[in-house]
Amino acid sequence: MEGQTDSSDVFSRRAFIIAAGQAVLLSVLAGRLAWLQIAEAGKYKTLAEDNRINMRIIAPRRGYVHDRTGVLLAGSRQNFRLMITPEHAEDITPVLDKIKKLIAVDERDIKRVQKEAKKSPSYTSILVKDNLTWDEVSVIEVNIPTLPGISIEMGEIRDYPFGPMTAHLLGYVGAVNREEVDKQSGDPVLKVPDFKIGKTGLEKAYESHLRGLAGRAEIEVNVGGRQLREVNRREPVEGDRLTLSIDSELQQFVYSRLSQERSAAAVILDVHTGEIYAAASFPAFDPNDFTEGIEINLWERLNNDRAYPLNNKVFGGQYPPGSTFKMMTAMAGLEAGAISAGRTVFCPGHFYVGKKRFHCWKAGGHGNMNVKEAIAQSCDTFFYKIASEIGIDKIAETSRKFGLGSKFGTNMPEEKAGLIPDQVWKRKRFPKDKKWHAGETVVNAIGQGYILTTPLQLAVMTARLVNGGKAIKPWMVAYENERPVSAPLPPPMKVKQQHLDLVKDGMVRVVMPGGTAVASQIEEEVWQMGGKTGTSQVKAITASERAAGSSFTQENLPWHLRHHALFVGFAPHASPRYAAAVIVEHGIGGSKAAAPIARDILREVQKLNVAARKPAPHTKPVEVKS
Amino acid sequence: MIMLRSENQLFYKLSQMNWVQVGFIWLVAIVGFLAMYSAGGGSFSPWAERQIPRFIFAFFIMLAVAVVDIKIWHRLAYPFYGVCILMLVAVDVFGHIGMGAQRWLNLGIIRIQPSELMKIALVLALARYFHGGSVENWKHIRYLLIPIGMIGLPFLLVAVQPDLGTGGMLLMSGVAMFFLAGVPLWMFLVSGGAALAALPVAWSMLHDYQKQRVLTFMNPESDPLGAGYHIIQSKIALGSGGIFGKGFLEGTQSRLNFLPEKQTDFVFTMWTEETGLLGGAALLFFFGGVIFSGLWMALRTRTPFAQMLIYGLVVNFSLYALINVAMVMGLIPVVGIPLPLISYGGTAMLALMVGFGLVQSAYIHRDTKLPRS
Numbered sequence: 001m002e003g004q005t006d007s008s009d010v011f012s013r014r015a016f017i018i019a020a021g022q023a024v025l026l027s028v029l030a031g032r033l034a035w036l037q038i039a040e041a042g043k044y045k046t047l048a049e050d051n052r053i054n055m056r057i058i059a060p061r062r063g064y065v066h067d068r069t070g071v072l073l074a075g076s077r078q079n080f081r082l083m084i085t086p087e088h089a090e091d092i093t094p095v096l097d098k099i100k101k102l103i104a105v106d107e108r109d110i111k112r113v114q115k116e117a118k119k120s121p122s123y124t125s126i127l128v129k130d131n132l133t134w135d136e137v138s139v140i141e142v143n144i145p146t147l148p149g150i151s152i153e154m155g156e157i158r159d160y161p162f163g164p165m166t167a168h169l170l171g172y173v174g175a176v177n178r179e180e181v182d183k184q185s186g187d188p189v190l191k192v193p194d195f196k197i198g199k200t201g202l203e204k205a206y207e208s209h210l211r212g213l214a215g216r217a218e219i220e221v222n223v224g225g226r227q228l229r230e231v232n233r234r235e236p237v238e239g240d241r242l243t244l245s246i247d248s249e250l251q252q253f254v255y256s257r258l259s260q261e262r263s264a265a266a267v268i269l270d271v272h273t274g275e276i277y278a279a280a281s282f283p284a285f286d287p288n289d290f291t292e293g294i295e296i297n298l299w300e301r302l303n304n305d306r307a308y309p310l311n312n313k314v315f316g317g318q319y320p321p322g323s324t325f326k327m328m329t330a331m332a333g334l335e336a337g338a339i340s341a342g343r344t345v346f347c348p349g350h351f352y353v354g355k356k357r358f359h360c361w362k363a364g365g366h367g368n369m370n371v372k373e374a375i376a377q378s379c380d381t382f383f384y385k386i387a388s389e390i391g392i393d394k395i396a397e398t399s400r401k402f403g404l405g406s407k408f409g410t411n412m413p414e415e416k417a418g419l420i421p422d423q424v425w426k427r428k429r430f431p432k433d434k435k436w437h438a439g440e441t442v443v444n445a446i447g448q449g450y451i452l453t454t455p456l457q458l459a460v461m462t463a464r465l466v467n468g469g470k471a472i473k474p475w476m477v478a479y480e481n482e483r484p485v486s487a488p489l490p491p492p493m494k495v496k497q498q499h500l501d502l503v504k505d506g507m508v509r510v511v512m513p514g515g516t517a518v519a520s521q522i523e524e525e526v527w528q529m530g531g532k533t534g535t536s537q538v539k540a541i542t543a544s545e546r547a548a549g550s551s552f553t554q555e556n557l558p559w560h561l562r563h564h565a566l567f568v569g570f571a572p573h574a575s576p577r578y579a580a581a582v583i584v585e586h587g588i589g590g591s592k593a594a595a596p597i598a599r600d601i602l603r604e605v606q607k608l609n610v611a612a613r614k615p616a617p618h619t620k621p622v623e624v625k626s
Numbered sequence: 627m628i629m630l631r632s633e634n635q636l637f638y639k640l641s642q643m644n645w646v647q648v649g650f651i652w653l654v655a656i657v658g659f660l661a662m663y664s665a666g667g668g669s670f671s672p673w674a675e676r677q678i679p680r681f682i683f684a685f686f687i688m689l690a691v692a693v694v695d696i697k698i699w700h701r702l703a704y705p706f707y708g709v710c711i712l713m714l715v716a717v718d719v720f721g722h723i724g725m726g727a728q729r730w731l732n733l734g735i736i737r738i739q740p741s742e743l744m745k746i747a748l749v750l751a752l753a754r755y756f757h758g759g760s761v762e763n764w765k766h767i768r769y770l771l772i773p774i775g776m777i778g779l780p781f782l783l784v785a786v787q788p789d790l791g792t793g794g795m796l797l798m799s800g801v802a803m804f805f806l807a808g809v810p811l812w813m814f815l816v817s818g819g820a821a822l823a824a825l826p827v828a829w830s831m832l833h834d835y836q837k838q839r840v841l842t843f844m845n846p847e848s849d850p851l852g853a854g855y856h857i858i859q860s861k862i863a864l865g866s867g868g869i870f871g872k873g874f875l876e877g878t879q880s881r882l883n884f885l886p887e888k889q890t891d892f893v894f895t896m897w898t899e900e901t902g903l904l905g906g907a908a909l910l911f912f913f914g915g916v917i918f919s920g921l922w923m924a925l926r927t928r929t930p931f932a933q934m935l936i937y938g939l940v941v942n943f944s945l946y947a948l949i950n951v952a953m954v955m956g957l958i959p960v961v962g963i964p965l966p967l968i969s970y971g972g973t974a975m976l977a978l979m980v981g982f983g984l985v986q987s988a989y990i991h992r993d994t995k996l997p998r999s
Contacts, residue, residue, distance in 0.1 A: 018805065
């Protein structure tokens with residue numbers, strides 16, 4: 001009995017103790033519950049928003065660009081981007097701090113995000129860091145529940161597999177700037193953070209085709225920005241796929257060949273259709289460097305380089321054509337009746353206009369020249385004479401028929417019109433010296449003076465000389481998706497075929513014994529070319545330099561003052577298919593520097609038989625032959 | 627005549643039950659039904675439609691156990707304990723592997739978790755043992771060796787499964803029983819100290835995932851995809867309920883499948899997200915009701931056996947509730963203890979109702995004298 005009472009008392013006491021403990025614990029739990037639900041309710045409510053529907057613009061994939069055989073020239077690669085949406089996080093600073101502990105983020109980027117968050121509406125997503133590695137993506141994803149407002153987007157960024165080789169042709173893409181947004185205020189896709197649009201080259205010219213149409217997704221979003229389900233989706237439409245007339249294998253060859261010089265450009269096209277097979281400008285840059293915003297040092301280097309790597313010299317480089325212009329003077333003379341097949345002009349090595357003496361490059365003179373020989377040997381005097389007889393306006397008129405002096409409408413933003421002067425032009429241009437002087441005629445007649453041409457224009461000019469009188473226009477895009485881009489039929493030029501034949505024959509002789517470029521003839525007979533050398537002065541030769549004779553050479557001058565070297569050519573000369581124009585900036589002599597390049601590329605294009613590679617729309621890229 | 631009397635006796639006994647505790651038990655169970663309904667997305671399937679019949683069945687089991695004379699339970703204490711030990715051994719040897727741990731015995735039609743029954747059996751056996759002695763005995767260690775073994779054996783068998791949560795509960799139940807029996811306080815202090823000293827050894831014996839659980843508890847952020855994820859989400863869901871909750875069936879966290887295990891371990895979270903502080907506090911109040919009516923019942927009985935049986939089982943019940951709620955609120959590491967009578971699951975509920983049956987049996991027969999050993 002006693003024992004029982006004893007244990008009863010003990011039990012009661014102890015039971016009470018335990019009960020008290022349980023009461024305390026229950027209260028603690030209730031208190032904690034109250035704490036979570038009342039005191040911290042604000043915090044958790046933000047984290048657990050009721051079904052938020054977020055509108056998200058889905059960026060369309062930019063259209064791919066292929067060469068004529070289907071090789072990919074501009075495509076895309078994956079880019080993982082870390083985004084933060086301030087609206088989903090009460091305060092982004094601790095979130096950013098957490099991010100810093102997880103992956104490497106530049107302090108400047110953090111500051112940028114903070115600034116941006118203050119400026120933009122809180123529902124916009126701000127880029128924190130992109131081009132995340134797979135490891136960084138994993139680390140972030142695993143921690144996402146504690147990173148409110150954070151999300152990882154998989155984007156695609158523009159990728160140029162060939163880099164500098166196609167840099168000027170394709171151009172590059174970059175972030176949209178203020179003015180561009182204003183100009184195209186309608187398109188919502190521009191509001192997608194860091195959307196890229198074409199800035200130069202084909203990317204810009206064909207922006208509306210390549211961009212595609214933005215899609216839209218309505219997403220139910222919850223804690224920490226975790227996207228739970230899509231309520232609605234309108235798919236984006238991929239941009240048009242372009243198939244170009246460019247042949248990447250040829251382009252590779254041309255670019256490599258040019259890279260042996262310090263600054264050069266070349267273009268090669270079809271004489272009958274005008275399609276451009278290759279167009280390269282050297283030095284170039286890597287357009288991939290521009291996609292995400294170019295690094296400032298690189299930008300400065302590119303800008304300060306005297307070889308002007310950022311310039312598309314094929315479309316936008318304007319040079320005095322030098323002797324490559326002589327065919328125009330010849331055609332003008334033939335059309336005007338001043339020249340006939342048999343007419344000769346005597347070249348003593350100089351020519352007088354009034355009292356002023358103009359020199360022929362061959363100090364001793366060429367003797368009697370007919371038009372074919374004058375072209376073959378590039379006699380200046382012959383053309384001085386003819387030009388004086390027909391006048392600048394006639395020359396200008398003829399040149400314009402061959403495409404000089406105006407743009408072709410390629411839409412390439414870098415395309416320049418060149419300049420073909422005439423009297424009307426001079427009046428407007430030099431109000432203080434309106435009259436056209438006879439001396440100016442002869443200088444312009446040999447491609448110096450005011451005349452400016454681009455390599456593209458020179459190639460077109462050459463094509464029009466040898467294709468039987470068709471005013472072809474250059475073009476690059478063969479297909480937009482499946483649709484062939486039809487080139488309009490070239491209208492016939494109003495010039496006589498026999499005149500064209502004479503000039504062509506002269507050009508064939510340029511590369512034969514006696515001609516100025518004989519050293520550069522293509523070995524294989526079936527592929528042999530015709531053409532014309534050109535040397536355009538950058539700095540006039542002074543009298544003292546002339547007097548110094550052979551001891552003065554262009555090599556004495558600093559590089560940027562040396563003559564440019566040019567060459568225009570066509571092949572095969574029997575029935576021409578291809579026309580090319582080459583310029584080697586400050587290359588001194590057309591025959592020395594430019595002709596060998598033209599020889600090599602005209603030979604290569606025939607060897608590859610590029611014209612036979614018909615472009616067809618391709619949906620999958622073809623393996624590049626290495 | 628006899629039948630009439632036994633019928634009378636049956637009704638009489640039933641009338642002697644503590645209907646207050648039964649009421650609280652039903653209140654808890656009803657919360658459970660509502661929770662299962664919500665967890666099913668506003669539908670009886672798949673959980674509510676199973677849980678409700680189960681509970682009703684278990685309730686009848688409870689009544690059946692309650693009307694059986696306490697003397698019989700007293701006699702069956704050790705055998706029942708032995709059977710449970712055997713079942714635990716069987717689990718360790720043949721056990722069905724589910725949820726990454728070997729806890730179940732597949733007996734063909736049903737699967738049972740012997741560890742849940744063990745909790746009841748341990749209390750029963752310890753109550754009987756301590757009933758057989760006096761407070762004086764417990765001052766000497768030699769009398770305590772057997773009960774220590776009675777606790778230690780199932781603890782080891784369970785810990786090996788591995789099931790640290792249940793093992794811990796067994797330990798705590800056992801300690802509570804020791805405490806209720808009147809074991810001197812200084813012994814608790816000493817063993818507490820020894821336990822602390824043994825902590826490093828114990829730590830090294832933990833499985834990796836168990837170590838991870840403890841570490842994650844310290845810092846949930848460090849394992850946000852594993853257990854840390856559960857806790858973080860649980861706190862968010864809890865907190866977002868506010869005072870009045872989001873509304874029944876309107877828990878966005880749960881509805882959007884954000885909250886894991888919402889029908890089992892995290893059912894408290896789901897409940898309070900939907901019913902807010904009011905609903906959560908109400909449930910805690912119901913738990914308190916079960917516990918304190920149990921205290922009241924224990925104090926009304928005469929024998930140590932009855933007293934310790936009642937309160938030991940009540941403590942056992944409270945351990946479930948307190949541990950689970952503390953866990954979902956992020957106060958202790960994740961240990962996989964279900965919320966009693968609410969979390970979806972058969973064996974735990976059945977075991978608990980058997981326990982309550984024993985409690986009621988002890989209460990109904992509170993004036994019965996029991997043999998000393």
